[in-house]
Amino acid sequence: MVDTDGARxxxxGAEDAAAGLLLSTEAHWNQTGADWLVFLREGTVLGIRDGRVLVATAALLxxxxxxxxxxxVLVTASHRRRGLATQLVDACLEVARxxxxxxxxxxxxxxAAVYGPLGFTPTLQLRRLKLVTSTPAATPAPSSAPVEALCARDRRATGLDRTVLLTAFAERPGSRIVSEGGAIALVRDGRTARHVGPLFADDSAGALTMINTIVRSENGPLLIDAVASQGAFLEGLTASGWTIERPFQRMRFxxxxxxxxxxxxxxAGPEFG
Structure with a gap:
């Protein structure tokens, strides 16, 4: 068994994508194998094995x-409460340092209760919401937009250059970038549900119009990670049938x-920012 104090x-590498996907699937997360390849090819993914079995991971993108x-940051159920996640996060922080x-x-x-003592400070809050619908798509897809437009809006909004990430998302089968009025959003496949985000709009009314148009052009479950301080948008989502699954606290070190x-x-998702 893994020695907590001396875990190696x-x-x-990319060959570990399937093993990583097993861990995130066990945790009921929405990542796909393509998501894991983004981390493995563009970032640093650290892991701990028990014998030949991958039992814990953490990634720095x-x-x-x-x-x-x-x-x-994932630990298989049989190896939790041994400090493996903390060790891996510490190792990611050392790489970042x-x-x-x-x-x-x-x-x-x-x-958040674990990361706070490590030196992370809270910033904004997120709410993950889900919409389950089995009705056939009622309207055509909204107007498409080039990935360059999404990247420019994302960079202006967040201060981050995520061209590589967003382009990788956009090039996947089933992905689409949609725009309507002053709103633009990315819709992509997940393991169990389609994911909407990032989403930018001039105001909450425009954001809700965009979401309603997307919903009418989809025929399966959808996930969105909404910014909690966008109160009118969040209220509009819940009023139209979206349910809050869990909160997230964004933190910075x-x-x-x-x-x-x-x-x-x-x-774009709690795993990507």
Missing amino acids: IIQL PYPGNNAWISM KRGLTSWLDATPAG GPASATGGELPFAV
């Missing part, structure tokens, strides 16, 4: 401009180095 942390996202990166993450309430000029209505 290793760096994972850097973005240009000295920022990085920590995510995919050596590279001069400010680290961010989106934590569950239980995770290190000095603020990304200044956004616009608050998104929904983010």
Whole structure:
């Protein structure tokens, strides 16, 4: 069995995508194998094995401009409460420190209680919502938009250059970037539900119009990670049948180095920021 104090942390490669997917599926997360390949190819994914079995992971995904996202902190059920997650997050922070990166993450309430003592400070809050619908698509898909438009809006809003990430999302089968009025959003496949986000709009009315148009053009379950302080948008979602599944607390380790000029209505996902 894994020795908690002496667990050997290793760096994972693309060949470990299937093993990582087993962990996130066990946790009932929505990631796909393609999501894991983003982390494994563009970031640093650390893991711990018990024998030949991968039992714990954590990923550091850097973005240009000295920022990085920590995510995919997973421990299989039989190996929890041994400090493996803390060891892996510490190792990610050390990698970030050596590279001069400010680290961010989106934590569950239980995770926030762990990350706070490590030195993370809270920023904004998110709410994950789900809509389950089995009705056939009632309207055509909204107008499509080029990935360059989404990347430019994302960069202006968040202060992060995520061109590589958003382009990878957009190029996947089933993904689409939709725009309507002053709103633009990405819709992509997940393991169990389609994910909407990031979503930017000029106001909450425009954001809700965009969501309603997307819903009418889809025929399966949808997930969205809404910014909690966008109160009118959040209220509009719940009033139209979306249910809140869980909250997330965005947290930062290190000095603020990304200044956004616009608050998104929904983010790319707690694993991506």
